[in-house]
Amino acid sequence: MDMRPEPFVPPAPLPRSVPPSPLEIIRTILRNPLELWGEPSYTLPWIKTRFFHDSTIIVNDPGLIKHVLVDNVANYRMADIRQLVLRPILRDGLLTAEGEVWKRSRKAVAPVFTPRHAKGFAGQMLRQSEVYARKYEAVAGESQVFEIASDMTELTFAILADTLFSGEIVTSSDSFAEDVNALLHRMGRVDPMDLLRAPSWVPRVTRIGGQKVLDKFRTIVRETMDARLRRMAADRGSAPEDFLTLLLDRAATGGLTNEEIEDNILTFIGAGHETTARALAWTLYCVANSPHIRDAMEEEIGRVLASGAEPVEWLDLMPFTRAAFEEALRLYPPAPSIDRAAIADDSWTDSKGEKVDIHAGMTVLVMPWTLHRHELYWEKPRSYMPERFFPENRGKIGRFQFLPFGAGPRVCIGATFAMQEAVIVLAVLMSRFRFDVTEKTNPWPVQKLTTQPQNGLPMRVTERTVSLSA
Template identity: 70%
Template sequence: MDTRPEPFEPPAPEPRVGIPSRLQIIRTVFRNPLELWGEPSYTLPWIETKFINQRTLIVNDPGLIRHVLVENAANYEMASVRQLILRPILRDGLLTAEGEVWKRSRKAMAPVFTPRHAKGFAGQMHRVCEEFIRRYERAGSGPLVTNVAVDMTELTFEILAETLFSGEIAVEKQGFAGNVEELLHRMGRVDPMDLLVAPPWVPRLTRIGGKKVLNRFRGIVSETMAQRRRRMAEEPERVPNDFLTLLLQLEGPEGLSTTEIEDNILTFIGAGHETTARALAWTLYCIANTPAYREMMEREVDEVMASGEDPVDWLDRMPHVLAAFEEALRLYPPAPSINRAAIEEDEWTSPAGEYVRIEKGITVLIMPWTLHRHLLYWQKPRAFMPERFLPENREKINRFQYLPFGAGPRVCIGATFALQEAVIALGVLMHRFRFDLTEATHPWPVQRLTTQPRGGLPMKVSVRVG
């Protein structure tokens, strides 16, 4: 536990008071959807709401979440508002595809992300992290102030590029975070027309200028694919056996179409690393505010480093590091909402006999943001308390009250990859350096596809002594 009388509560919107008008709802969702949710969303197991003619069931009860995402998942499709936001960017990528297209893509990519295969990436992850921290070496002559939100985006992109694409993405790694930031700022926010469920052909004024940056990403994907195809044709014996090669080998009438491959590559290049990056930055911020727990993490990291443990074993050997990362995922879930719509009428009864009727067509909104801060399921839900996730406490957490990677058939395919990557990155960073607050460190969480710190996360990096 930290030495403070009360654990650290990182910044987050207070539950909204009162019933907002339609205009207030639109303004709040456009500015920051995380600020919309009122006290019932943090205290009740489910709530039914209506906005204009759209009905929404907000679900927090773990049993009902299990029913929607697992037990009767076939009755729930992607909600229209979510698709109106994401499909213009990702089209038929894994996050947005449905039906047979999704099944083909998921089946094709599953072998790359099995826990056993993911462990094979540990050495590459470690090497990239060691190379990355060289940019902090000048902190040896005095503390270095840097935006860790940007740094972690660039680090996780470099890991992704090396592990899944063998370093052969047709873009400069340095400065790539700026491209991602621009894409999410331009294209990753809710437009008023989305709330009104206007057809895709109705212009979204808030996304003017977004097509240019999206086309830039599509160009990166197209050139990456072209470069690999040339290698496959000219020197097949030297082609890396990686994620990119796997997808291109599946191109054809019996596998994936060219556009499906392009959409999935864009999904991973543009968003596949973003969730881990955000959680890493929030972790560094939270532990800077809990020095006693940070010292436990440092001792753990130093012991593992001194023992010469293979990075493939770090996930099991660094429980305090993993717990801090999982607690950051709880407080700042990178994907703060899971949206579904009921295809047919459904019903559910709780173990206590409470009955819920789910009407055909209703939007079912599962909010990790509110679920992870819910008073019914967490002690001191707004506090940063990593000990919740230590091995002796982990089993007390219901599988469906903690959803940083979703659940059910559409659970995040890269969950094991992300956890291993995070522990290795934190191990390398914390063994050599310490991250502290500056006078300018005042982050505020905003929802732009992922949960981002508005204004970045400036922190002071210094070489650890002793």
């Protein structure tokens, strides 16, 4: 008899059983696009539909996803709505640039994020996690409620600042989490003018309140660049060989323009850590509602820490902890949609001989949100079950079935960095503290560029009575 408890089913919109009216579509997209999708999006391999006279195909079939994102990637550009939302924030940063500009940026940034280089950041990730843990240690012996979603934003920002900018971002992180939330709330969402495909110069009323915080981020970037340039001019050898210096060197050799460097720095400061922060918060929430999983994680973390293993080894030595994080990435993918548009007519045929035609101009939505909860590809798709990602089960998950970091040439360049960071953060925090839900912990996933908990994630943090470290 299987004595395991029923898995936790975390909150998420139920599939719509009735198609929404045009007015309802607008309201839902403006409020929370995750609430838009109906039962076919979670049960069929693809669906063709129309949004405001635009032909759209929602793609869930892994083979068709591979065709769009890899095999015939040259035929697909960024979708218009995506660019109307993101380009005002990031301009020609890595997430929004296309063509030659994207190729230059990717080539400039890639050396920092090779797996070998990313592993070199493990010590800094550990140090910043331990420093942040002191926030909770300050209430040693007591339980106190903290806003975990904001805390994870602050922590991942501290890690990003230390690893990529050697701690030399010209800003105070005191209000950083609030600034990021304000930026994404005001700027990282669809405006009615976007749905009407209005030119970018037409004012977006919903974003007016976000311009001030965007200007603040731009000022931070420029001051950070200027400070490093002064240091490099005074004594090039004293400047750290980090992400910032690498980009500025690229400007000196003509690889990137100053504007492109600014855009890429803003991309990493404003969004580079945000995806990991959200996934960490959702992981702690799901684990708090799954005591048997938490027990197994605490045992694994304690055993590895007691062995004296270096943090660079933790990702490989903590498969249960990694699986817990990956399952949260499945249920709450930080980037819930990948939007493309076909440049020329295209077609694809599945293994049964059924042909799918995609005509020029059609919007193609690859939806990790629906793909990761799809009934064709996952057992109990709405349940939190980390065992899906145990080493012995990973082979059952297709490469294009699980897309938390995208796929193809535009796959997230920081995937290895993020996975290593997540395991180190979870190991440090869970070795010392218990995170529990409270009566006010009532998160609801909302798409605002990333998948965020609308009501926040207040959780009770208690120091553990047994030390698990060596």
